[in-house]
Amino acid sequence: MSNDQALINYTLRLADNALILSQRMIELVAAAPELEEELANANFALDFIGQARLFYSYAGELEGKGRGEDDFAFMRDENEFCNLLLLEQPNGHFGDALVRQFLFEAFYGHLLDALTHCSDKGLAEIAARAIKEVKYHCRHSSQWLVRLGDGTELSHECVQVSLDDVWRYTGEMFVADEIDTAIQENIDGPDLGAIRALWKRDVEKTVAEATLRLPVDEWMASGGKQGQHSEHLGFMLAEMQYLQRSFPGETW
Amino acid sequence: MYTQGLDQGDKETQASAGTPEQLAAFQERIDAEEKIEAKDWMPEAYRRTLIRQISQHAHSEVIGMQPEGNWLTRAPSLKRKAILLAKVQDEGGHGLYLYSAAETLGISRDQMVADLLSGKAKYSSIFNYPTVNWADIGAIGWLVDGAAIMNQIPLCRCSYGPYARAMVRVCKEESFHQRQGYELLLTLCRGSAEQKAMAQDALNRWWWPSLMMFGPNDSESKHSAQSMAWKIKRFSNDELRQKFVDVTVQQAEFLGISVPDPDLKLDKKTGHYTFGEIDWQEFIDVIAGNGPCNKQRLEKRQKAHSDGEWVREAAQAYASKQAARAAA
Numbered sequence: 001m002s003n004d005q006a007l008i009n010y011t012l013r014l015a016d017n018a019l020i021l022s023q024r025m026i027e028l029v030a031a032a033p034e035l036e037e038e039l040a041n042a043n044f045a046l047d048f049i050g051q052a053r054l055f056y057s058y059a060g061e062l063e064g065k066g067r068g069e070d071d072f073a074f075m076r077d078e079n080e081f082c083n084l085l086l087l088e089q090p091n092g093h094f095g096d097a098l099v100r101q102f103l104f105e106a107f108y109g110h111l112l113d114a115l116t117h118c119s120d121k122g123l124a125e126i127a128a129r130a131i132k133e134v135k136y137h138c139r140h141s142s143q144w145l146v147r148l149g150d151g152t153e154l155s156h157e158c159v160q161v162s163l164d165d166v167w168r169y170t171g172e173m174f175v176a177d178e179i180d181t182a183i184q185e186n187i188d189g190p191d192l193g194a195i196r197a198l199w200k201r202d203v204e205k206t207v208a209e210a211t212l213r214l215p216v217d218e219w220m221a222s223g224g225k226q227g228q229h230s231e232h233l234g235f236m237l238a239e240m241q242y243l244q245r246s247f248p249g250e251t252w
Numbered sequence: 253m254y255t256q257g258l259d260q261g262d263k264e265t266q267a268s269a270g271t272p273e274q275l276a277a278f279q280e281r282i283d284a285e286e287k288i289e290a291k292d293w294m295p296e297a298y299r300r301t302l303i304r305q306i307s308q309h310a311h312s313e314v315i316g317m318q319p320e321g322n323w324l325t326r327a328p329s330l331k332r333k334a335i336l337l338a339k340v341q342d343e344g345g346h347g348l349y350l351y352s353a354a355e356t357l358g359i360s361r362d363q364m365v366a367d368l369l370s371g372k373a374k375y376s377s378i379f380n381y382p383t384v385n386w387a388d389i390g391a392i393g394w395l396v397d398g399a400a401i402m403n404q405i406p407l408c409r410c411s412y413g414p415y416a417r418a419m420v421r422v423c424k425e426e427s428f429h430q431r432q433g434y435e436l437l438l439t440l441c442r443g444s445a446e447q448k449a450m451a452q453d454a455l456n457r458w459w460w461p462s463l464m465m466f467g468p469n470d471s472e473s474k475h476s477a478q479s480m481a482w483k484i485k486r487f488s489n490d491e492l493r494q495k496f497v498d499v500t501v502q503q504a505e506f507l508g509i510s511v512p513d514p515d516l517k518l519d520k521k522t523g524h525y526t527f528g529e530i531d532w533q534e535f536i537d538v539i540a541g542n543g544p545c546n547k548q549r550l551e552k553r554q555k556a557h558s559d560g561e562w563v564r565e566a567a568q569a570y571a572s573k574q575a576a577r578a579a580a
Binding site: 019023026029030031032033034036037038039042045046049050052053056070073074093095146147148150151152154155158236239240242243244247250252 | 314317318321324325326327328329330331332333334337338340341344345347348351386439440443444446447552553555556557559560561562563564565566567568569570573
């Protein structure tokens with residue numbers, strides 16, 4: 001794979017992560033436990049849609065074939081999406097969605113931080129903008145994890161199960177493949193090993209504060225980054241893409 | 253967004269506490285266009301009317317998130333998805349803002365929410381109609397927010413200070429929503445035949461319910477006179493409805509789609525459009541709970557509330573633990 005292609009693919013991974021997570025989050029609109037949380041969820045989902053648009057547009061620019069944000073979002077098939085498996089998992093209850101958010105954002109914040117120092121100006125600029133939003137998200141999701149973990153007996157049990165269930169999807173974030181390695185070498189991009197150490201430190205600290213038990217690393221699912229997804233993604237895309245697919249080429 | 257149900261519900265607004273002197277002094281302040289503030293003396297009926305009106309308005313904002321939220325996952329471009337999500341978020345924000353305004357009158361948000369969930373409180377009946385095609389999102393912005401603006405601009409001068417001030421901010425956002433909705437429809441109307449047909453279908457279904465948003469005819473509106481005297485309300489239902497029709501018909505013409513009313517015509521003498529009879533039986537049915545989505549909307553709200561109970565309890569328990577730890 002050429003260096004240029006690696007950068008395009010890597011940018012699309014970042015875009016897909018943001019889009020797929022935002023799509024899951026907007027499924028939760030009008031279903032939050034409190035009106036304040038309703039606003040927070042919409043606000044964060046908006047941040048992710050904004051990030052997805054910036055990453056897709058940049059990927060289109062790099063590719064130079066005239067594809068724009070909507071072409072990437074609406075006209076690609078399931079196996080062309082390269083988001084993490086963690087992010088396409090169904091919402092479940094408030095605790096499930098929260099844990100997914102917490103574990104991803106603890107990683108994403110450090111990833112963006114590393115990207116702000118990379119030598120690719122385009123990616124560094126988007127990362128610099130996104131990290132301001134994600135730092136705030138991290139604070140919000142950490143606080144909620146602590147509230148649920150150290151709340152009632154019921155909430156403690158619920159969120160412990162959420163953590164245990166979703167843990168198997170965290171390994172994929174840190175397994176560097178050909179593209180991750182190329183990005184690290186070519187543009188002084190993120191070192192996933194170093195990010196894993198930072199992530200583990202942060203997660204352990206919050207999980208301990210939440211009086212929860214850190215799950216043991218066992219078998220980890222992978223494949224999302226390479227386009228091999230769970231059964232859930234196809235349904236998400238079918239719903240998300242249907243108007244563009246039914247009326248191709250129209251302006252909306 | 254907004255509620256037409258502002259004149260519906262409480263049957264006891266005529267019963268007012270206070271001496272004749274207090275009432276006269278209160279009316280004098282109203283007539284002098286002074287703002288009534290939360291700590292000022294006010295007749296019980298004035299307070300109750302405002303609680304009913306503001307809480308119905310807040311409930312409408314919250315329930316109104318559902319029909320539009322219905323298209324969030326299917327919005328046909330990322331830009332439209334972001335615009336729609338921002339709009340739905342604004343509505344939640346209006347709800348929060350309005351619940352706070354109502355709380356200044358001595359009712360808790362918990363009580364208002366309980367009244368909504370039990371079915372006791374009303375919300376705007378427009379949200380009991382389904383959003384079945386993408387153009388409905390444009391039609392809601394254009395017509396529903398458009399009607400809301402007609403209703404709400406005068407409320408910026410409402411005699412109750414906290415409500416009037418809330419409305420200033422809400423109106424600014426609603427105007428933005430209305431323009432976005434119209435722009436969505438304009439894009440469809442300039443697109444393919446199928447897209448234009450979506451816009452026409454949406455206008456066909458949303459036109460009459462939008463006219464109903466202004467409430468019953470003046471002759472039937474039981475709370476209007478008192479609300480006008482208290483300067484909670486500044487214009488009658490029929491006046492506002494006429495203003496809406498006059499503006500909106502021309503906007504439909506610009507879009508190139510037809511208003512579904514064979515009796516609609518411009519009266520050259522008055523400069524106003526005359527229009528056909530509203531199906532008031534439909535209005536009564538929907539308010540009574542028999543609209544296409546009443547059950548679904550309320551059940552979704554009830555489910556969100558009950559699903560979230562353990563989360564609210566956890567937050568409360570954690571806050572209590574923290575307070576105990578701080579005190580120790």
